[in-house]
Amino acid sequence: MNSCYLFCLLILKQSNALKRKLQSPHGNPPLKRQCKPSVNTFKKCATEAEVREKGSSSQKSLPKKQLTDNRNESQKSKPFVKTSSLFRNNPDIPEIHRKAVQQVQEDVFTTDSFNQLDLHPHLISTINTVLNISSMTSVQKQTIPVLLQGKDALVRSQTGSGKTLAYGIPLVQSLQGMEPKIQRSDGPYALVLVPTRELALQSFDTMQKLLKPFAWIVPGVLMGGEKRKSEKARLRKGINILISTPGRLVDHIKSTECIHFRRTQWLIIDEADRILDLGFEKDVAVILNALNAERDTRQNVLLSATLTEGVTRLADISLNDPISISIADEIQKGPKPASNTDRQASSSSDCMKQENFAVPEKLKQYIVMVPSKLRLVTLAAFILEKCKFEKHHKMIIFFSSCEQVEFHYELLLKVLAGGPESQQPGRSSVSPGCLHFLRLHGNMEQEERTEVFQEFLKSKTGILLCTDVAARGLDLPQVTWIIQYNAPASPAEYIHRIGRTARIGCHGNSLLVLAPSEAEYVSLLASHKINVSEIKMEKVLSSLMKDDRFKLHRPGSKKSCGTDPQEVRERATVLQTKFENYIHSSEGTVQWAKKALQSFLCAYTTYPRNLKHIFHIKSLHLGHVAKSFGLRDAPQNLTALPAAGSKKKTKPRPKRSDLLRKTHGKHRLAEILRSEYSSGMDTGVSKVKKKKQRKPGNQQIPT
Numbered sequence: 001m002n003s004c005y006l007f008c009l010l011i012l013k014q015s016n017a018l019k020r021k022l023q024s025p026h027g028n029p030p031l032k033r034q035c036k037p038s039v040n041t042f043k044k045c046a047t048e049a050e051v052r053e054k055g056s057s058s059q060k061s062l063p064k065k066q067l068t069d070n071r072n073e074s075q076k077s078k079p080f081v082k083t084s085s086l087f088r089n090n091p092d093i094p095e096i097h098r099k100a101v102q103q104v105q106e107d108v109f110t111t112d113s114f115n116q117l118d119l120h121p122h123l124i125s126t127i128n129t130v131l132n133i134s135s136m137t138s139v140q141k142q143t144i145p146v147l148l149q150g151k152d153a154l155v156r157s158q159t160g161s162g163k164t165l166a167y168g169i170p171l172v173q174s175l176q177g178m179e180p181k182i183q184r185s186d187g188p189y190a191l192v193l194v195p196t197r198e199l200a201l202q203s204f205d206t207m208q209k210l211l212k213p214f215a216w217i218v219p220g221v222l223m224g225g226e227k228r229k230s231e232k233a234r235l236r237k238g239i240n241i242l243i244s245t246p247g248r249l250v251d252h253i254k255s256t257e258c259i260h261f262r263r264t265q266w267l268i269i270d271e272a273d274r275i276l277d278l279g280f281e282k283d284v285a286v287i288l289n290a291l292n293a294e295r296d297t298r299q300n301v302l303l304s305a306t307l308t309e310g311v312t313r314l315a316d317i318s319l320n321d322p323i324s325i326s327i328a329d330e331i332q333k334g335p336k337p338a339s340n341t342d343r344q345a346s347s348s349s350d351c352m353k354q355e356n357f358a359v360p361e362k363l364k365q366y367i368v369m370v371p372s373k374l375r376l377v378t379l380a381a382f383i384l385e386k387c388k389f390e391k392h393h394k395m396i397i398f399f400s401s402c403e404q405v406e407f408h409y410e411l412l413l414k415v416l417a418g419g420p421e422s423q424q425p426g427r428s429s430v431s432p433g434c435l436h437f438l439r440l441h442g443n444m445e446q447e448e449r450t451e452v453f454q455e456f457l458k459s460k461t462g463i464l465l466c467t468d469v470a471a472r473g474l475d476l477p478q479v480t481w482i483i484q485y486n487a488p489a490s491p492a493e494y495i496h497r498i499g500r501t502a503r504i505g506c507h508g509n510s511l512l513v514l515a516p517s518e519a520e521y522v523s524l525l526a527s528h529k530i531n532v533s534e535i536k537m538e539k540v541l542s543s544l545m546k547d548d549r550f551k552l553h554r555p556g557s558k559k560s561c562g563t564d565p566q567e568v569r570e571r572a573t574v575l576q577t578k579f580e581n582y583i584h585s586s587e588g589t590v591q592w593a594k595k596a597l598q599s600f601l602c603a604y605t606t607y608p609r610n611l612k613h614i615f616h617i618k619s620l621h622l623g624h625v626a627k628s629f630g631l632r633d634a635p636q637n638l639t640a641l642p643a644a645g646s647k648k649k650t651k652p653r654p655k656r657s658d659l660l661r662k663t664h665g666k667h668r669l670a671e672i673l674r675s676e677y678s679s680g681m682d683t684g685v686s687k688v689k690k691k692k693q694r695k696p697g698n699q700q701i702p703t
């Protein structure tokens with residue numbers, strides 16, 4: 001049993017001992033909270049919510065005792081379902097008092113064309129015709145000349161500003177001109193490290209396009225989940241630009257004889273701050289040792305939208321007198337030069353000290369404050385509003401664990417979209433108004449992961465439920481909404497998640513769902529110069545008025561009118577009842593919901609220490625949180641839950657349970673739970689062959 005699991009159990013016991021009293025968000029003694037006055041205006045019969053499912057409209061409201069009795073009866077005949085009130089005993093939603101901050105902004109585009117650079121004409125025409133790009137972005141204008149001069153660089157610019165081409169173009173320019181001509185069998189001249197498999201595929205795709213006129217240079221991708229044997233065969237044949245996730249590369253360094261870095265002259269680390277996180281640090285050290293052992297000199301490039309001073313530790317071991325390029329900081333440093341785009345790269349790394357990250361100009365950021373009990377219905381209402389009634393939206397929803405992604409995917413599919421028959425696999429678009437759910441997380445088979453990624457990439461609409469595996473680097477066109485159902489662990493991760501929309505000058509929106517006890521997160525974002533506006537939960541829920549599936553049928557009920565708050569609440573309760581009915585339709589689904597809840601609680605314990613005052617498990621009310629997983633009561637028996645993956649009705653997740661068993665220390669656990677950027681082969685690293693002899697004199701980085 002891992003430490004997190006024990007911790008959760010401890011917390012659950014504590015929560016029970018609190019007898020469901022609500023906890024003050026500020027850590028004061030628990031208080032019985034009152035609902036807002038406006039909530040109290042809701043009539044008792046509705047808040048008691050003796051909600052009948054379809055076909056039971058002839059029944060009248062019953063006293064509470066009778067209701068309970070009826071419910072017991074209903075185990076057989078199911079005439080009634082009681083949903084305890086969603087709208088009572090919720091904590092107050094605090095007012096958000098904060099100063100508006102001036103967000104850091106960058107100019108994405110310049111008017112300069114690629115012709116101004118000293119590039120091979122075929123490369124320029126490929127950029128123009130294959131990639132359909134004519135003018136450089138700011139980061140490209142700053143970075144390409146520096147890299148063409150052979151210098152090392154630290155590059156920071158906002159999400160979706162074209163960093164891939166900022167390193168891709170000079171890389172291809174330099175390799176195509178090499179004499180004697182590069183041969184496939186030479187092996188890697190360049191190594192590109194990226195944190196996830198999908199980003200590896202995407203970068204590979206871009207590289208392939210750039211290399212069209214230079215067919216003798218072979219790019220290749222190594223990533224977890226692929227057959228190791230076929231990767232070995234490809235390595236044997238030769239890969240000149242090797243794109244890989246760190247874990248998978250380490251695996252090959254340790255077990256594949258033919259891999260070598262004799263000619264590796266470029267090291268590019270994309271999403272460098274992410275790759276330097278605790279989870280990857282060891283892998284990167286192994287990789288740098290392997291590179292250093294075979295070659296003394298190399299050109300190194302580190303890129304991210306959120307490069308910070310913390311990255312200088314890697315910079316120290318991997319960079320040689322680097323040039324720092326930070327588009328936003330150049331703007332902040334002083335009065336704008338005559339031409340906005342004419343900024344000079346800085347030779348100091350001072351600008352990386354800045355922890356205020358640029359946000360795309362056309363990105364509108366929102367938060368919604370939702371009491372735990374109402375989270376699920378609010379999410380569902382928001383999805384309906386944007387993807388069913390407004391249409392033409394493409395949405396990504398972030399969760400903090402794979403189990404939650406699987407759980408919400410199935411639940412929303414069954415209850416909101418009307419079952420799997422409404423989802424035709426393989427299609428790239430759906431009819432307007434029809435909800436099309438997809439999911440992506442680290443416990444899926446690679447084949448399916450790639451299929452889903454490709455499908456969402458090509459699709460004009462759709463709702464992708466995912467973990468942070470999709471937070472970094474992915475360029476998914478036309479995404480209009482980013483929902484963060486669980487708050488990210490850092491402002492940097494917030495920036496990357498929202499950065500999946502509003503790319504390269506496009507419009508986009510993001511919504512962060514916070515519990516009232518998490519309200520201070522808004523100030524935390526503001527302290528990093530991130531401005532958010534509030535959307536009221538009631539406004540989100542009012543979209544249920546457009547969907548008569550959630551209308552409460554009862555004798556004498558009047559015609560629905562506009563956004564009557566009482567009816568909105570009734571409908572929210574009907575929807576919640578549908579969720580609960582689905583969950584309580586079998587013991588298997590109840591266990592499944594408990595597991596998802598448990599994984600949420602586990603993930604909640606992994607927020608870093610500096611955020612514990614905002615995200616402390618003690619401020620969660622277990623019974624209320626349970627409701628957002630469709631459970632009618634706070635689970636009393638989480639201890640009795642089967643081991644992950646062993647229950648028939650629950651989703652088998654052997655990899656995850658393996659990972660959890662192999663987890664040592666909270667940081668590693670946090671890594672797995674929050675991000676799961678694993679190579680897919682990470683548990684197999686132990687079958688390691690000793691790597692070749694290191695060159696004497698080369699610096700060895702401790703692993």
Ligand SMILES: Nc1ncnc2c1ncn2[C@@H]1O[C@H](COP(=O)(O)OP(=O)(O)OP(=O)(O)O)[C@@H](O)[C@H]1O
Pocket residue numbers: 133134135136137140157158159160161162163164165304305472473474475499503504
């Ligand atoms: N000069 C350009 N003009 C127009 N579009 C461009 C240009 N350069 C790149 N793009 C396009 O912009 C999109 C985003 O580029 P890219 O994925 O490289 O951004 P990024 O800065 O790496 O983002 P992230 O920080 O999220 O990884 C891609 O679709 C790319 O094709």
